[in-house]
Amino acid sequence: MYIMTESPSVVSKPLKIQQLPKKDYIRIESILQTVGDINKNKRRYSKELIESGLSTVEERIKEGSFLGELDHPVDTKPARQVSVLFDCASHRILEYGWDGNKLISVLETLDTPKGHIQRNLALQGVPVGYSFRGMGELKPVTEADGRQFFDVSGPLHIVTWDAVSNPSHKNAKIRKISESTLNEIQDYITEQSNYVYLNEEDIFEKEGFVCTKEGFCYLPNQFDKLVEERCIKLINKFKV
Secondary structure: OEEEEOOOOOEEOOOEEEEOOOOOOEEEEEEEEEOOOEOOOOEEOOHHHHHHHHHOOHHHHHHOOOEEEEOOOOOOOHHHHOOOOHHHEEEEEEEEEEEOOEEEEEEEEOOOHHHHHHHHHHHOOOOEEEEEEEEEEEEEEEOOOOOEEEEEEEEEEEEEEEEEOOHHHOOOOEEEOOHHHHHHHHHHHHHHHOOOOOOHHHEEEEOOEEEEOOOOEEOHHHHHHHHHHHHHHHHHHHOO
């Protein structure tokens, strides 16, 4: 399994912008990505794969909670790469459809600081790209002419599509989830747990992740391991 962020395959002015009356946000129709071709990071997605990933976030799209950020996270820790934080959110995806090999979406900017930045960029005609962030498997491919690339295969976990500028993620990173990166996730969870104290209603499960109301989402097995370790510590501490 790999964590992937992509350089946008299409960077352009929004296809349509709808200024909502007396609102500080706008709706944008734009291209999220293309399928069937090899992108700048030498990865190829199939339409079937993207559709299978979208089916897992369909409920979040319907309820208006499928959020994206302004730029990919700078923090390279795996736990951060697979989460969307409320204080970084700039837009939400409301609906999607296909135009040939192009995935088209209607997005709505949020009434947040990052949302205002994206709104103003769009209104001033600044080209914006939407860049996939998620997890999947990679299969190396070498064609007869010697061209090499990777086919992305499932299961595909879609984190989001972030709003990005073309130059800022020219060299999008790929990171394999190995034992060492799982340890990094564990360290990250431990670090966060030293500062955040949650009530029962502050934790919920969504799309296979354990999430908090602050917007942090963790891999379940690492979260469970952390809870187990802390319970053992408490039991030992108060053992008679």
